[in-house]
Amino acid sequence: MKLNGEQYHDRVTAWLTGFAIFWSLLGMASGVYVAAELVWPTIDFGHEWLSYGRLRNLHTNTVIFGFGISALMATAFYSVQRTCHVPLFAPRLAWFCALGWQAGMLGGGISLLAGWNGGKEYAELEWPFDIAIAVIWISFAIVFFGTIAKRRIQPIYVSNWFYGALIIVVAMLHIVNSLAIPVTWSKSYSLFAGTQDAVVQWWYGHNAVGFLLTGGFLGMLYYFLPKHADRPIWSYRLSIIAFWAFTYSYIWAGPHHLHYNAVPEWVQSLGMVMSLVLLAPSWATLVNGVMTVAGAWEKLRTDPALKFIVLSLAFYGLATFEGPMMAIKSVNVVSHFTDWTIGHVHSGALGWNALITFGTFYFLLPRLVGAELYSTRLANWHFWLALAGVMLYVLAMWGAGVSQGLLWLSLDEIGELSYSFKDIMASMKPYYALRMVAGFTFFAGAVLMAFNLWMTAKGRRIVCIAPPPPVREGA
Amino acid sequence: MKAFDLHRKLERHSGLLIFGILFVSAIGGLVQVLPTVLDARLVTPAPTALPYDPVALTGRDIYIRESCGTCHSQQVRPLLAEVRRYGPFSKAEEFAFDRPFLWGSKRTGPDLHRIAGKYSDAWHRIHLLNPRAVVPDSIMPAYPWLAERPADSGKNIQAKMRALRRLGHPYTDADIEAAPGALQGLTEVDALVAYLQGLGMPGPGGAP
Amino acid sequence: MHARLLVLTPWHFVRLMIRPSDAGACLASAAPETSAVLLRLVIPLSLVPPLLAYIGGAVFGWHLGGGTPLYISPAGLTLISLGYFVALITGFLSTAAVASWMADTYGAKREYGTHLAFVVLVGMPVILASVGHLAPHAFVNMIVLIPALIWSLYLLYRCLPAALGTSPERGMLMASSLVAYLLVAGVSLLGITVVLWTGGIGPTLGV
Numbered sequence: 028m029k030l031n032g033e034q035y036h037d038r039v040t041a042w043l044t045g046f047a048i049f050w051s052l053l054g055m056a057s058g059v060y061v062a063a064e065l066v067w068p069t070i071d072f073g074h075e076w077l078s079y080g081r082l083r084n085l086h087t088n089t090v091i092f093g094f095g096i097s098a099l100m101a102t103a104f105y106s107v108q109r110t111c112h113v114p115l116f117a118p119r120l121a122w123f124c125a126l127g128w129q130a131g132m133l134g135g136g137i138s139l140l141a142g143w144n145g146g147k148e149y150a151e152l153e154w155p156f157d158i159a160i161a162v163i164w165i166s167f168a169i170v171f172f173g174t175i176a177k178r179r180i181q182p183i184y185v186s187n188w189f190y191g192a193l194i195i196v197v198a199m200l201h202i203v204n205s206l207a208i209p210v211t212w213s214k215s216y217s218l219f220a221g222t223q224d225a226v227v228q229w230w231y232g233h234n235a236v237g238f239l240l241t242g243g244f245l246g247m248l249y250y251f252l253p254k255h256a257d258r259p260i261w262s263y264r265l266s267i268i269a270f271w272a273f274t275y276s277y278i279w280a281g282p283h284h285l286h287y288n289a290v291p292e293w294v295q296s297l298g299m300v301m302s303l304v305l306l307a308p309s310w311a312t313l314v315n316g317v318m319t320v321a322g323a324w325e326k327l328r329t330d331p332a333l334k335f336i337v338l339s340l341a342f343y344g345l346a347t348f349e350g351p352m353m354a355i356k357s358v359n360v361v362s363h364f365t366d367w368t369i370g371h372v373h374s375g376a377l378g379w380n381a382l383i384t385f386g387t388f389y390f391l392l393p394r395l396v397g398a399e400l401y402s403t404r405l406a407n408w409h410f411w412l413a414l415a416g417v418m419l420y421v422l423a424m425w426g427a428g429v430s431q432g433l434l435w436l437s438l439d440e441i442g443e444l445s446y447s448f449k450d451i452m453a454s455m456k457p458y459y460a461l462r463m464v465a466g467f468t469f470f471a472g473a474v475l476m477a478f479n480l481w482m483t484a485k486g487r488r489i490v491c492i493a494p495p496p497p498v499r500e501g502a
Numbered sequence: 503m504k505a506f507d508l509h510r511k512l513e514r515h516s517g518l519l520i521f522g523i524l525f526v527s528a529i530g531g532l533v534q535v536l537p538t539v540l541d542a543r544l545v546t547p548a549p550t551a552l553p554y555d556p557v558a559l560t561g562r563d564i565y566i567r568e569s570c571g572t573c574h575s576q577q578v579r580p581l582l583a584e585v586r587r588y589g590p591f592s593k594a595e596e597f598a599f600d601r602p603f604l605w606g607s608k609r610t611g612p613d614l615h616r617i618a619g620k621y622s623d624a625w626h627r628i629h630l631l632n633p634r635a636v637v638p639d640s641i642m643p644a645y646p647w648l649a650e651r652p653a654d655s656g657k658n659i660q661a662k663m664r665a666l667r668r669l670g671h672p673y674t675d676a677d678i679e680a681a682p683g684a685l686q687g688l689t690e691v692d693a694l695v696a697y698l699q700g701l702g703m704p705g706p707g708g709a710p
Numbered sequence: 711m712h713a714r715l716l717v718l719t720p721w722h723f724v725r726l727m728i729r730p731s732d733a734g735a736c737l738a739s740a741a742p743e744t745s746a747v748l749l750r751l752v753i754p755l756s757l758v759p760p761l762l763a764y765i766g767g768a769v770f771g772w773h774l775g776g777g778t779p780l781y782i783s784p785a786g787l788t789l790i791s792l793g794y795f796v797a798l799i800t801g802f803l804s805t806a807a808v809a810s811w812m813a814d815t816y817g818a819k820r821e822y823g824t825h826l827a828f829v830v831l832v833g834m835p836v837i838l839a840s841v842g843h844l845a846p847h848a849f850v851n852m853i854v855l856i857p858a859l860i861w862s863l864y865l866l867y868r869c870l871p872a873a874l875g876t877s878p879e880r881g882m883l884m885a886s887s888l889v890a891y892l893l894v895a896g897v898s899l900l901g902i903t904v905v906l907w908t909g910g911i912g913p914t915l916g917v
């Protein structure tokens with residue numbers, strides 16, 4: 028069974044999967060809690076660690092960086108070995124990377140609650156954590172590209188390009204955007220000021236979405252969807268074109284977060300045009316995914332997890348369409364600063380990122396431990412809870428967002444503002460209540476998954492798998 | 503097809519692929535972000551502008567610590583309704599001393615860039631400590647701990663000003679010398695109110 | 711057996727809506743003419759929500775929250791109701807078109823009439839819930855529409871395989887693809903509405 032005693036290093040993937048599930052539960056629970064605080068503002072009990080501003084940072088950081096990155100590391104380590112037919116390069120470094128990331132997230136999460144805050148959205152962690160992240164990220168790069176360098180099959184499979192782009196581009200964004208002069212352990216001042224800081228921050232912020240939440244998870248899709256479906260990707264050529272178009276055009280779109288703000292007109296216009304261009308590569312990938320799965324429908328009979336991936340593609344389609352649309356200035360003028368943005372983010376984060384990750388975990392974990400999934404029924408329940416949760420969330424935020432945008436800007440017959448800010452804010456309560464219920468529904472589904480996967484893995488050992496024997500090129 | 507032959511090469515050499523990704527993804531930043539960062543006009547303060555005084559600077563850092571920017575923007579867009587509601591629209595030169603910028607992306611609460619002078623200091627103090635005492639429908643959190651802590655509890659105001667001076671903020675030695683004295687006896691809520699009352703106004707406290 | 715016979719009346723579709731287990735087979739039993747479905751179901755049903763919205767808006771004014779209700783002039787209301795009607799018709803026809811376009815991929819029936827009838831069945835709960843428009847309060851409408859929408863989603867996944875003659879697995883895939891289309895169409899509608907507003911059609915915005 029073994030070749031030269033070589034085995035894939037899958038324990039690190041199993042542990043990262045566990046960590047990712049932990050962060051998803053913590054992140055969603057804190058999300059539901061902050062959603063509840065918008066309905067009942069006094070449930071922070073006057074305690075600063077439960078205060079909305081701090082807990083919300085914990086929510087965003089744990090779901091994006093705790094859950095998202097842990098899941099991406101887990102699947103990158105798993106798939107890079109199998110697409111290169113070699114075990115991980117520097118497995119100890121992989122463990123350093125995996126555990127270091129968890130330690131950083133744990134410390135970082137506590138620091139956010141304690142009020143350490145760099146002040147930039149989705150980059151709140153202060154400079155000591157920024158440095159730690161950079162070091163761990165470099166170890167991730169060494170393990171990943173080292174494994175690719177020693178691969179036994181010549182062509183580098185497309186999932187690895189997306190993971191590779193994730194590693195390279197996020198490193199670039201993180202390092203530039205975190206440049207700051209430290210004052211104390213918990214305080215630093217950005218190297219950039221005002222308008223320049225805004226442009227740099229949204230170049231970072233938008234492309235963290237792009238290369239992490241879109242590109243990274245497309246890496247997951249390109250490996251696990253064909254695996255699930257047991258057939259090759261529908262069009263490999265399309266995936267090549269889509270990859271380069273995506274990598275080139277995403278990076279320009281950041282300024283659509285700054286429409287009508289105090290940044291130069293040409294930067295805004297360029298940001299809008301490139302956001303529209305972005306639709307093409309995003310949907311090329313969508314077509315590729317849908318056509319791959321369309322031919323593999325027999326698999327759905329035996330594999331409940333494939334449903335999650337199918338649904339995640341639907342929400343991927345929505346999010347990648349909605350984004351460019353909201354980047355159009357005449358839409359953005361109404362949608363900017365409203366809850367529509369929050370709805371858009373969650374159609375991507377819940378509908379796309381979380382669902383594809385859940386689908387992947389339902390596939391991955393039983394294989395890692397060599398057992399059947401504990402309960403298909405529970406997985407089906409999870410599916411319906413997730414669908415209802417994300418649907419209600421998106422609808423609540425569409426309702427809230429469009430109302431806010433309309434009412435804030437409404438003028439009466441004599442050109443005066445029609446509504447006071449206070450009244451508009453007060454009228455959001457029902458939408459916020461619905462959003463809380465929707466978030467809880469989605470969270471409840473994730474709890475079922477955690478239980479299901481725990482029961483699947485409990486008391487079992489990781490299966491040892493050896494790489495296939497080397498084949499000669501062209502054989 | 504030639505393009506695909508080229509790609510065959512790319513997908514067989516990990517080094518080339520890394521370089522390709524780096525190159526292709528950097529173009530946008532180089533053409534769009536770099537010129538913005540090098541355009542000094544965007545961060546040249548208006549002639550009347552002064553950097554934040556020690557009290558406002560302390561208040562601003564509390565604003566950042568509590569993530570006020572999660573729910574409050576500081577960016578009045580040049581739209582009729584927005585100028586009616588908040589005041590003159592925001593201009594780039596007003597943010598030259600803002601590290602980081604605090605424009606925000608969401609208005610759960612109202613924009614604050616022109617909040618200065620709209621309410622009294624006393625109103626702000628009550629509102630920060632218990633928002634529902636003055637705005638019954640408010641969903642803003644209460645910040646009771648701000649009243650309990652001295653504004654200079656970190657004893658680092660001079661270090662902060664020196665760091666900012668290295669970044670080009672025109673603090674004199676005398677300014678830095680006098681800073682701890684200015685914070686003497688103030689609580690965090692005093693500093694935060696001072697920051698809010700200077701927001702978007704000419705002179706000390708930031709904007710031109 | 712009589713219940714299994716497809717009758718092209720709104721009432722029959724309401725009965726099918728509450729009996730999802732029969733509805734799919736019933737739709738599959740007939741191959742309705744497109745024109746018949748259009749005339750007897752799509753057009754009459756698409757008139758209902760705009761009419762209710764007109765009445766609600768004219769009598770009570772729209773409460774989007776924020777104090778005073780938004781009264782729109784009769785001409786404005788007519789325009790909105792007309793736009794609503796066109797949007798609904800377009801929604802029914804385009805969804806059915808997308809569904810029949812996808813049919814080959816998912817091994818389903820290709821007749822447009824059947825697809826259109828199926829889309830009407832799926833849309834039925836939402837059409838009924840538009841009775842909420844009589845109380846033109848954004849929140850009331852949301853509360854009524856959400857359970858209706860969930861019921862519609864359930865009908866979509868539940869009835870599609872039988873109604874369009876494909877396997878449950880492929881039906882699940884096809885239903886998800888239709889969800890994707892509906893989401894994109896929904897957000898497009900929002901986008902178009904907002905662009906019209908900022909372009910000066912509808913409420914006065916200070917942009």
